Amino acid sequence: MVNCVVRNWQGEDAGQAELDLKVANEENAAHIVHRALRRQMNNARQGTASSKTRAEVRGGGRKPWRQKGTGRARAGSSRSPLWRGGGVIFGPKPRSYATKMNRKERRLALRTAFTSRTEDLVVVEDFGDNLSRPKTKDLLEAMGRWGVAAGSKTLLILADKHDTIYLSARNVEKLKLILASNLNVYDLLAADQIVVTQSAIAKIQEVYSD
Template sequence: MTVETKITYDVYNWEGNPTDKTSISLKVSEDNAKYIVHRALLKEQTHKKIANTKTRSEVRGGGRKPWKQKGGGRARAGSTRSPLWKGGGVIFGPKPNNNIKKMNRQEWRLALKTVLYNRSQDIKIIENFIDKIESPKTKVLINALNRWNISPTKKILIITDTPNQNAYLSIRNIPNIDIISANNLNVKSLLEANSIVITVDALSKIQEVYNDYK
């Protein structure tokens, strides 16, 4: 069963002062929340398994016998694509996982909104601050996190309305901070983060795009 819940947040400005309040209405799963979130997480993790090695039949070249069968003093060889050769095929190497977890769009969005609801205590709403980052500077963003009472040493997820190059370049050398746009929101990132920063426009887009479960 799904229920509609309304969550109200304080909105903070770039300096870290509360300026307003905003809210979001989410239809979340009440009875099978753990099950549907677990399914969504398995689906995302399975789709990321893209390792693929080539077998000897897929390696390019090797059609000609490298040397004659006898008289050369070397071991017999029929093709340079043999797994015994450098650059040859791989025996029992990883292949793309065919066991794709299927989940319809409405179920996945329900799982996403359920996670958002459960992580509401760790979410901080900030006014649209992307324009404040005029050039790629890590120190500017770290100082802003400190003003928002968010520890830069913890795992942080920043959700913006649209991708921004300056913001991305400012945090790319900090391994525990990740930045994504609202359109690329996923269950795994929400579950892994200790603190979640969402801009006002990104919150509106989340409400608009993901809240269509009937």
């Protein structure tokens, strides 16, 4: 169980939040998180790279010169991989990079990755009501009061979609906003600091507790 200090809109301590998630043991933690990260990155690949073999390149049906008597090496097609403009030997073809991983392992890796970032975790009270209208400046000032370093890669986790917060955060460089139900290993590991609302902590506890 991890206890986190909750900060209000002004950056003052406003209580405690508990996070109790089942994580992988210390021996296997790095391995299972690495597998989940590799799976996510592999599944993001399109796999659409494609090159043409000598059979697919346009032209080359005519024999360039007769077989014997010219003094040159024999050639049957100008689209040979040895020729300029010819086909490609063992070139890339469309393929799937999808990597499988059991659902229980994926969720265990996600919980482990999230718990490993508790030192960089900033828990705040729900602040949607403090933004009467979309205002990037107000959000940045609040993040400064919470102790988020300016210019750092920050992940902001909300329990539910909030239009005002989204509009205030979308133009901030190096700030990514996601919902608690859409957590992923890559974003958790890539961020320098993680800001999560109190309701998002409760939702993470509810959704990923098993």
